[in-house]
Amino acid sequence: MEEVTMIGIDLAKNVFQLHGATAEGQPVFRRKLTRPQFQRFMAAHPACTVAMEACPGAHYWAREMERLGHTVKMISPHYVTPYVKRQKNDAADAEAIAEAATRPHMRFVEPKSADQQSRAVVFRVRQMAI
Known part of the structure; x- marks a missing residue:
């Protein structure tokens, strides 16, 4: 099996789609995992670069992945859109993120x-109150 150096992750509420690729960009695996399965899979996986779209939940997962020894890259969603090659679905999004x-x-x-993150929430609530 080839060495996975990049894992693109499409985050969702209950199920995460993963796309593992080599340094040359060749796909190695595509997996759909629940939250607990994802946590176990990433803990067991050798350290690599993990990429995901930036959203509030992604910041939590970025901290978790860094704690496990992975390098995290978060990308703004509008920068990922041009890389989606086929119809929009979770698997295509994970591949585009990678x-x-x-x-x-x-x-x-x-x-x-x-x-x-907690300070940002307080700031937004304060702004709405004003």
Whole structure:
């Protein structure tokens, strides 16, 4: 089996779609995992680069993946869209995320800490109250 260096992850509420690829971009696996399965799979997987679209939940998963020794790259969703090659579905999105993360000039989002996320929530609530 070839060495997986990049895993693109399409996050959802209950089921995550994974796309594992080599350094050359060749697909190695495509998997659909529940949250507990995903956590176990990533804990057992050797350290690699993990890419996902930036969203509030992605910041949590980025912290978890970094804790497990993986390198995390988060991409703004509108930068991933041009890389979707076929109809929009979770598997195609995971593949597009992995593809976009390999681009040399891609802009990445810095994962936020739990404290940063909680301050952002307080700020938004305050702004709405004003």
